[in-house]
Amino acid sequence: MSLDLHDVTVTLGRGDSRTTALRAVTARFEPGALTALVGPSGSGKSTLLAVAGALLRPDRGQVLLNGTDLAALSDRERARARRERVGYMFQSGNLLTGLTAEQQLQAAASLAGRPPRSLRARARELLTEVGLEHRLGHRPDQLSGGERQRVALARALLLQPELLLVDEPTAAVDRTRAEALTTLIADTTRRHGCVTVVATHDPVVTHTADSVTDMQQHTAAHLSAVP
Ligand SMILES: Nc1ncnc2c1ncn2[C@@H]1O[C@H](COP(=O)(O)OP(=O)(O)OP(=O)(O)O)[C@@H](O)[C@H]1O
Ligand SMILES: [Mg+2]
Numbered sequence: 001m002s003l004d005l006h007d008v009t010v011t012l013g014r015g016d017s018r019t020t021a022l023r024a025v026t027a028r029f030e031p032g033a034l035t036a037l038v039g040p041s042g043s044g045k046s047t048l049l050a051v052a053g054a055l056l057r058p059d060r061g062q063v064l065l066n067g068t069d070l071a072a073l074s075d076r077e078r079a080r081a082r083r084e085r086v087g088y089m090f091q092s093g094n095l096l097t098g099l100t101a102e103q104q105l106q107a108a109a110s111l112a113g114r115p116p117r118s119l120r121a122r123a124r125e126l127l128t129e130v131g132l133e134h135r136l137g138h139r140p141d142q143l144s145g146g147e148r149q150r151v152a153l154a155r156a157l158l159l160q161p162e163l164l165l166v167d168e169p170t171a172a173v174d175r176t177r178a179e180a181l182t183t184l185i186a187d188t189t190r191r192h193g194c195v196t197v198v199a200t201h202d203p204v205v206t207h208t209a210d211s212v213t214d215m216q217q218h219t220a221a222h223l224s225a226v227p
Contacts, residue, residue: 001031008061021047034186037199039215045199054082083112087156089166095140102136126154164196178204
């Protein structure tokens with residue numbers, strides 16, 4: 001299992017706001033390892049996650065998830081790959097208002113066309129793994145920020161994704177919580193064997209990560225310097 005981006009270019013926006021967000025990026029991400037994706041604001045970290053997670057089709061290049069080129073799939077096939085093979089965890093948690101922690105995972109199962117019942121035990125196991133066995137019945141407004149992020153992590157892992165994509169998980173939490181969350185993501189990655197990419201500005205994450213990929217090393221400027 002692996003994620004390989006080859007010569008990926010993405011332009012976003014139209015007219016005056018048209019921007020090359022990724023320019024000829026080539027990078028490899030290994031399974032069972034947490035890779036921290038670093039680089040200045042605007043260097044394309046979130047865009048790389050969107051392309052890797054089949055949310056966005058690149059203008060050019062290949063995005064190989066375990067050998068399948070996500071860039072070459074139809075919109076429908078891409079949507080399917082996204083639901084079945086990718087787990088996302090956004091900073092805000094992106095939980096659905098009004099649903100309990102356990103229901104958040106059930107909703108994710110339903111969206112992917114899996115009967116929630118068949119995944120019930122698994123959902124509880126994951127919520128226990130992230131330390132929330134005593135919060136199964138709590139809605140987002142009854143959870144702390146860190147607890148919401150942990151629900152989001154459990155939800156991202158429910159369908160055993162090959163790829164776990166995380167955008168700035170520690171941007172809004174204190175150092176102790178940042179360390180705990182990063183360790184949890186790293187341990188979970190090793191246990192599940194998924195490819196995990198975490199976009200971050202936080203040294204806590206880069207120190208814990210198994211490897212660090214710098215957006216600036218993967219630009220066309222760098223590539224053109226290679227004979
Ligand atoms: N919809 C859009 N239209 C035009 N340009 C965009 C659009 N979305 C993002 N961009 C531009 O693409 C570039 C890459 O953005 P991206 O969000 O991937 O950066 P980032 O590395 O995640 O930054 P940050 O660290 O601030 O989150 C930026 O220069 C941004 O201004
Ligand atoms: Mg970003």
